[in-house]
Amino acid sequence: MLMEAGLPANPRLTRTLPAAKAGIVHFGPGAFFRAFGAIYTNDVMDPATDKWGIVAVSLKSPTARDQLMPQGGTYTAIERGPDGEKTQKINSIVDVLVAPEDPQAVLAQMADPAIEIVSLTITEKGYCYAPATKRLDQTNADIQHDISNLDAPRTAIGFIVSALNQRRQAGQKPFTLLSCDNLPSNGQLLRNLTLEFAKLVDPALAQWISTHAAFPSTMVDRITPATTQADIDRLAETENYVDLGCVVHEPFRQWVIEDNFVGARPNWEEAGAQIVANVDAHELMKLRCLNGTHSSLAYLGYLAGYELISETVADPSFAKLCHQMWQQEITPTLPTPEGEDLPAYCQALMERYENKAIKHRTWQIAMDGSQKLPQRLLGTVHDCLQMGHVPKGLSLAIAGWMRFVGGVDEKGQLIEVRDPMAAQLKHAYDAANNPAEKVLSLLAIHQIFEPQLTENQQFVSAVQAALSGLIHKGARQMVAELTQ
Structure with missing residues (x-):
């Protein structure tokens, strides 16, 4: 802090304009x-x-x-x-x-x-x-x-x-x-x-x-x-x-x-x-394109040892994962909002992620995942499945969330999981003996996952394979393999 550094004490900011009603x-x-x-x-x-x-x-x-x-x-x-x-x-x-x-x-x-x-x-x-x-x-x-x-x-x-x-x-x-x-x-x-x-x-x-x-x-x-x-x-x-x-x-x-x-x-x-007149298309675009990939980068990037989003996308495999998710999994589920160009919007998002002046921590974005997943990731998964496509990038992101809420990172260090359901999530993760069972245990939490997803065996299998890979290979290798 300033005083501890021996710098002169500065006055505290004060209001100079009158307060509005x-x-x-x-x-x-x-x-x-x-x-x-x-x-x-x-x-x-x-x-x-x-x-x-x-x-x-x-x-x-x-x-x-x-x-x-x-x-x-x-x-x-x-x-x-x-x-x-x-x-x-x-x-x-x-x-x-x-x-x-x-x-x-x-x-x-x-x-x-x-x-x-x-x-x-x-x-x-x-x-x-x-x-x-x-x-x-x-x-x-x-x-x-x-x-x-x-x-x-x-x-x-x-x-x-x-x-x-x-x-x-x-x-x-x-x-x-x-x-x-x-x-x-x-x-x-x-x-x-x-x-x-x-x-x-x-x-x-x-x-x-x-x-x-x-x-x-x-x-x-x-x-x-x-x-x-x-x-x-x-x-x-x-x-x-x-x-x-x-x-x-x-x-x-x-x-x-x-x-x-x-x-x-x-x-x-x-x-x-x-x-x-209507915000829905803009909101859906932002929730899935920005918030969906932001959360994906947060969980997988944190597990890979990256502290910041800018560091995460500096890894070519993680940047490629974003583009792959946008092109193959996210934008095919979206209507184009009035006045928007979806490919240009996604490119602008990557440029924002790459901004090194913004120190946006992966751990900060990873907070409260139980409340965010349905809006940011699961809705897109549902639409992909309806279109006959199992989204492997989103499945890996969901598996990343599961590994994160398990509370232990790839180096065996404890993760401070901030989530209103943190205790329930950790219990569900720890109660199962292997990756496949851990996925089933977490998918059974119906406050987060609706039956249409948990009953889709292709989706369940994709998440199980992804979590197994994260546990045995690590996030960097899994992202690299998916984007080869």
């Missing part, structure tokens, strides 16, 4: 949102007169609040590309609330008629649903708590329903609910989960939400590695201030938003957002 409540003020949605909003707002200030809500940790609020909510976005580095001060966040500390304050903010939009980047697990069925997980302890304690919720769904209930009782219109997570048809999913929860509380409330609220779908895309102490120190050296809330991102960004809002919204299109 709040018009958005956002759940999940992590690095991705600060490097994406908050920047789009910042780029189209006038802080002195605008009503689109963001009140960010953390559902768990006070970290974002402790980083940002001593700075008045202002922070630095650091863009790193092949041509160098650029910085921008972001002023769109005007407050950060920590939900467990004061749920009433969060509900009061959401119930305020000035709030037009409630947006979310809470990752797949934050929606408290079963990925295979896409239904609300009513066995989740926090969901059970919220159903019985609507005035002091713990989950995003609980807060949403509680605040909407307050608005209904006050005769106010609802807010627009804007999911910005990497989930297919994320608006429809959020709508379904909200209505399912609301019906358990009050069927009349569910009907009101169904009739009056809006849940536009979105597609979001920007690679955002976790901020390190080295990033903070480097910024202090170049800008002469300490910013504990700074974020790092690549130059590329894309935000596609369904034009479906209850009331007003920022003019995000002025910052380059695409406002469209």
Whole structure:
């Protein structure tokens, strides 16, 4: 750190512009949102007169609040590309609330008629649903708590329903609910989960939400590695201030938003957002082409000993694997979105992966795989099988995930597996005696794998062969053999 290195103490970053009035409540003020949605909003707002200030809500940790609020909510976005580095001060966040500390304050903010939009980047697990069925997980302890304690919720769904209930009782219109997570048809999913929860509380409330609220779908895309102490120190050296809330991102960004809002919204299109009638084709393209290969590189690259995505694709076999998966397994399952060129899109993805200025760790991308696999990999596998083709690249990626959640790498070192189902996954892996049985044990977890996949013997055999190869030969050799 700076002080330990004997460098002069720099002042902490402070807000220099007036805070805008709040018009958005956002759940999940992590690095991705600060490097994406908050920047789009910042780029189209006038802080002195605008009503689109963001009140960010953390559902768990006070970290974002402790980083940002001593700075008045202002922070630095650091863009790193092949041509160098650029910085921008972001002023769109005007407050950060920590939900467990004061749920009433969060509900009061959401119930305020000035709030037009409630947006979310809470990752797949934050929606408290079963990925295979896409239904609300009513066995989740926090969901059970919220159903019985609507005035002091713990989950995003609980807060949403509680605040909407307050608005209904006050005769106010609802807010627009804007999911910005990497989930297919994320608006429809959020709508379904909200209505399912609301019906358990009050069927009349569910009907009101169904009739009056809006849940536009979105597609979001920007690679955002976790901020390190080295990033903070480097910024202090170049800008002469300490910013504990700074974020790092690549130059590329894309935000596609369904034009479906209850009331007003920022003019995000002025910052380059695409406002469209239907997001589905764009979302499917991104989930399968980018997120699918990103996760594949994360599991197989980590097992091969690569720390970063840029290091992984610097290995010609791994780069070839990506291109092979795009050409033979992924793009044949996709409709071409309006205004997109799929081969050009995939080539641009490889150039982004190769960006050495972005330190995107394979271990970071590998988190929460149980929640990500259905959207990123399994849907593509299903479509390939329907077309009569067993996708060997995707099968190897799924086997890579299985080896990863087993918790021991190729050198015999323990892997820190961060996943809401980590204990169950490790038990399933360890309970079986050989690779073939390990695959069957994990495929039996129906919260992740639907029967149409687990009953397809060609797919099962492909994953079994892939896991056996990973265990006995290693990830590098398996990738090399597949791409010869």
